[in-house]
Amino acid sequence: MLKVSGLSKHFGDNEVLKQINLEVKRREVVAIIGPSGSGKSTLLRCLNLLETPDAGHIEIDGFEVDARRLKKSDAYALRQKSAMVFQHYNLFKNKTALQNVIEALIVTKKMNKPDAEVLGHKLLDQVGLASKASSYPAMLSGGQQQRVAIARALAVNPAVILLDEPTSALDPELVGEVLQVIRSIVDTDTTMLIVTHEMSFAREIADRVIFMADGSIIEEGDPQSLFGQPQQERTKKFLGTVFSKN
Amino acid sequence: MNFDTAFIFEAIPKLLKYLPMTLMLAVGSMLLACLMGIVLALIINNKIFILSPVAKVYISFFRSVPTLVTLFIFYVGIPQIFPDFTFIDAITATIVALSFKNAAYLAEEFRGALNAVDSGQMEACLSVGMTKWQGFRRVILPQAMRVAVPSLGNYLIMLVKESSLAFTVGVTDIFAQTKILASNSFRFLESYIAVALIYWAVTIVLTMLQGKLEKAMSKPYR
Numbered sequence: 423m424l425k426v427s428g429l430s431k432h433f434g435d436n437e438v439l440k441q442i443n444l445e446v447k448r449r450e451v452v453a454i455i456g457p458s459g460s461g462k463s464t465l466l467r468c469l470n471l472l473e474t475p476d477a478g479h480i481e482i483d484g485f486e487v488d489a490r491r492l493k494k495s496d497a498y499a500l501r502q503k504s505a506m507v508f509q510h511y512n513l514f515k516n517k518t519a520l521q522n523v524i525e526a527l528i529v530t531k532k533m534n535k536p537d538a539e540v541l542g543h544k545l546l547d548q549v550g551l552a553s554k555a556s557s558y559p560a561m562l563s564g565g566q567q568q569r570v571a572i573a574r575a576l577a578v579n580p581a582v583i584l585l586d587e588p589t590s591a592l593d594p595e596l597v598g599e600v601l602q603v604i605r606s607i608v609d610t611d612t613t614m615l616i617v618t619h620e621m622s623f624a625r626e627i628a629d630r631v632i633f634m635a636d637g638s639i640i641e642e643g644d645p646q647s648l649f650g651q652p653q654q655e656r657t658k659k660f661l662g663t664v665f666s667k668n
Numbered sequence: 669m670n671f672d673t674a675f676i677f678e679a680i681p682k683l684l685k686y687l688p689m690t691l692m693l694a695v696g697s698m699l700l701a702c703l704m705g706i707v708l709a710l711i712i713n714n715k716i717f718i719l720s721p722v723a724k725v726y727i728s729f730f731r732s733v734p735t736l737v738t739l740f741i742f743y744v745g746i747p748q749i750f751p752d753f754t755f756i757d758a759i760t761a762t763i764v765a766l767s768f769k770n771a772a773y774l775a776e777e778f779r780g781a782l783n784a785v786d787s788g789q790m791e792a793c794l795s796v797g798m799t800k801w802q803g804f805r806r807v808i809l810p811q812a813m814r815v816a817v818p819s820l821g822n823y824l825i826m827l828v829k830e831s832s833l834a835f836t837v838g839v840t841d842i843f844a845q846t847k848i849l850a851s852n853s854f855r856f857l858e859s860y861i862a863v864a865l866i867y868w869a870v871t872i873v874l875t876m877l878q879g880k881l882e883k884a885m886s887k888p889y890r
């Protein structure tokens with residue numbers, strides 16, 4: 423369903439992604455973990471072309487692009503296949519919660535407003551924010567904003583949702599409500615790629631965990647084996663430091 | 669003392685008939701200048717090849733030349749090379765000249781306002797499949813406008829006053845009419861006080877409207 427091959431990206435002389443190969447099956451939930459600066463965000467951002475990769479092929483839901491021959495129209499077409507949840511929510515600040523959710527439906531999917539609003543209310547209800555439809559982002563807590571952002575991502579009915587540390591900008595007491603919403607969409611068989619520092623959450627929801635370091639995928643496997651019996655030294659060291667902190 | 673207070677009050681309603689012309693010049697120039705200013709700001713912010721240095725030269729030039737000189741270039745100068753350019757009447761020439769000059773200043777305002785919008789906003793637009801243009805129009809520009817409105821209001825107020833230069837090319841705006849009234853009645857002081865009071869009142873009203881607009885536009889952000 424999602425297939426990445428030979429994906430490379432550098433910033434200046436910093437090789438951030440080195441020939442990444444990755445496959446995600448439909449309905450699979452894949453968690454990406456790894457030390458800061460290992461290229462996790464860059465990988466996600468290459469998948470929807472917020473960053474332009476230097477080389478590599480990206481295929482999502484039957485649509486493939488070659489990074490070396492990237493046309494503008496291909497970039498827009500590929501982005502139709504995914505949606506992203508950002509660390510800092512990035513809700514449209516000039517729009518209400520409901521408008522945030524339905525904006526893309528109206529602008530890109532050409533849905534008429536009443537239909538879009540019905541769907542928008544349903545999605546806000548799904549993330550527990552039915553009563554906040556007419557609130558602007560500035561009036562919402564971080565946790566509420568992130569839940570609206572999740573509803574906004576769901577609205578475009580993406581083949582895959584990319585989540586980049588969706589809880590790491592939140593106050594500790596707000597993390598739970600957002601994880602709960604993510605759990606609930608895992609249950610709807612949505613395909614997800616989630617970068618997270620919440621190890622126990624990754625262990626709980628992921629079908630597969632990928633450990634990245636220095637721009638490469640070092641090791642991957644189901645949560646039990648990757649957290650239980652990591653094979654690579656880098657993985658052991660990383661998990662060691664993470665769990666000794668907690 | 670020869671000062672006729674009553675004359676002022678008689679003059680004001682006569683002069684007010686020409687206020688629409690003054691406001692038309694100011695608002696027309698403001699709209700065109702905003703449009704041009706936004707385009708210039710986008711060209712410079714996005715470092716568009718060739719156009720970007722051209723925009724910078726444009727800004728430098730029109731900031732340096734007196735408005736009156738710009739006006740005469742358009743009204744008297746250009747028809748000299750293009751004799752067919754007769755469609756540029758005095759009103760159009762005034763609006764164009766005021767727009768070209770103010771666009772140079774507004775470009776800087778818009779550049780700042782656009783830069784004040786977090787880059788994550790455009791990324792969010794793209795991530796849900798919107799085009800850059802859709803994102804710009806529906807998310808970035810409205811947020812930038814809110815930042816720009818306080819200074820835009822000041823430019824409009826300056827334009828109301830600057831539009832009085834139109835009398836030099838024969839447009840009968842409120843100031844030109846005041847000159848006529850003054851020389852016909854020999855009540856110079858009274859006439860000019862009357863028009864000064866009108867400009868003052870217009871500025872007070874515009875300032876009030878600006879405050880209301882600012883308040884309405886900042887509602888989502890509190």
Ligand SMILES: Nc1ncnc2c1ncn2[C@@H]1O[C@H](COP(=O)(O)OP(=O)(O)OP(=O)(O)O)[C@@H](O)[C@H]1O
Nearest residue numbers: 433434436438456457458459460461462463464465
């Ligand atoms: N726009 C950019 N310009 C230059 N360098 C960048 C840019 N974005 C990321 N980098 C660099 O690329 C490397 C990988 O960054 P990335 O954000 O992908 O890491 P990460 O794994 O997401 O880290 P974190 O856990 O801190 O979020 C880092 O060295 C970072 O400094």
Ligand SMILES: [Mg+2]
Nearest residue numbers: 462463464587
């Ligand atoms: Mg990151």
